[in-house]
Amino acid sequence: MSKIRITKQFTFEMAHVLRNYDGPCKNIHGHSYKLDVTVAGTPNDHENSPKYGMVMDYKDLKDIVKDNVLNNFDHALLISEKYDMPTIQQLQKDFEKTITVPYQPTTENLLLEIATKLKKLLPPGMQLFKLKLRETATAYAEWYAEDNPEQ
DSSP: OOOEEEEEEEEEEEEEOOTTOSSGGGSOEEEEEEEEEEEEEOOOOOTTSTTTTOSSOHHHHHHHHIIIIIHHHTTEEEEETTSOHHHHHHHHHHOTTEEEESSOOOHHHHHHHHHHHHHHHSOTTOEEEEEEEEEETTEEEEEEGGGOTTO
16 A cells, blocks of 8 residues: 655744854744655555544644643743753743753754654654754754664
8 A cells, every 4th residue: 555644734833942053043932843744655455444544633633742742842941051050940940941951952852852752752654754943933943764764
């Protein structure tokens, strides 16, 4: 049977700060992110299944992304764990949802974290094919499975 790709788009609001950056993004600022998640698989061919004809139920994909991406990052402040501890503690005190990460919190690195998470959570037979994360209306990063066979 033929493989089909399906895509669902998600939105979330998040702030970040780029440590040691040489431009205005060295200040805390936020974005309205748009995340496109594309999975590939073969449509269900069991006529008696409620999922007959579907690669994956969009609701199931929505639940996976909501529980493991949106609930974590929406309305959060992402900062690198390389900041000194007093700075991190002050931000955690001032902002309820401050998340420290072991990387520079760029769109590219955030996309890598999302890809790693989602690949582990998809049901059998599903392949994470592509992710697209828009930081602004004109700037985005993309991740493709074919570019990352070792992951």
